[in-house]
Every structure is written in structure tokens, then in C-alpha cells.
Amino acid sequence: MPIDAGSLHFIVGPAIALAVLVLIGFFLRWAFASDSSAKPRRPEELLTPVASMTRRESALAFRAVLSDAGIRSTIRHPAAHRSDVLVFPEDLDRARALALSFHGQ
Template identity: 55%
Template sequence: MTRGIGALGPMLVIVLVLAGLALVMRWAFGSGYGRTTRPAVPAEEGLLVLVATVSAPATARALRAVLSDAGIRSTQRSPAPHRTDVLVFPDDAARARSLAASFSP
């Protein structure tokens, strides 16, 4: 009889360790219920300036090719569905806006 009770100790430790691991994993990799989410559009772009907003990523890539041909470095982001922003450095913003205004996809 003591042998059955003695085997219960290691099993209890194993069950407690697995339960603890499950709780830690749930906390670390959970869905984040109750956490605040980032806004869809950041308040500022950092070092970059928004020069154009288009409806499709392919159009943004075409505009970026035009900007690249003019020697202007650019990037794009898609903050929402059917919306893609093209951003450049502030020194190139005026030229990029004029090229974007004359751009037709």
C-alpha cells in the first residue's frame, strides 16, 4: 500500500510542472485579450514624409519606380485594406510630390 502512495508523489510533481508550463505558454503566446492594440495609422512616420496614398500596392510600386528613376528613395506601407502610402525622406518630399501629382498608373 505504501508503494502506491509513494508513486503518487512523482506523478503529482509531473502534473504540477506541466500545468505550470501550460500557464506560462498561454501567458507568453496567448491572443492578448485585453491588451491595447496599435492604431491603424501611426501618429508620425518618423524620419519619412507621406507623399502619396494610392488604393493598391501595385500602383504604389509603379510610383516608387518613377521616384527611383528620379533618384528619390522611397518606401511603402499598407495601414488599411485598399490603402497604400508612399513615403520619402523630407529632403526629397517636394520633388516626390510633384512627380506623384503627374503620375498616372
């Protein structure tokens, strides 16, 4: 079967492949784009430190006390031999009251 030198049928396959790749690229850009309309979080919405302890076990015990009181909390370890217990701002007053009565250190 002779090849017709004036025919452009050999370009159809690569053109379709290129078009599909471009469509996939646009789809991926749309799917994984960051939401620029999302408002940044205000500082008062972030976790607030309520206690700093020298032992990890004390921080875990205080966190258990907070959990028993229905207060969500987490622990961070910013340095060696230091553990901070953090709570949400709406629970800060109750957590501070519990921290004053906590004797786990």
C-alpha cells in the same frame, strides 16, 4: 505483491506530472508575455501618405521613382481604384518634391 493501503506512493507520479505542467505553464507565460515596458509609437514615427493615385500601376511606378531616390515606401489600397503611397516622415519632403514632378497618372 500486495498493495499497502497506508502508502502514498501512488500519488508521486501524478504529483510530478502536475509540477511539470505548472512549470511549463509558468515558462510559456513568461516566454509569450507582451512587453509592457515597450513605449507606444508616436504618430510622427508612422508612415505618412505622400500621394494617392487611381491606378495601381501608377502607384508602382511612383514607388519605383522613390526607390531610385533612396526613399523607402509602401503602397496601400484603402478602396477600389485607389492606391496610396506612404513614406517615413523623415523622407516626406523629398517624396513630395518627387510627387510634384511625377507624371505617371
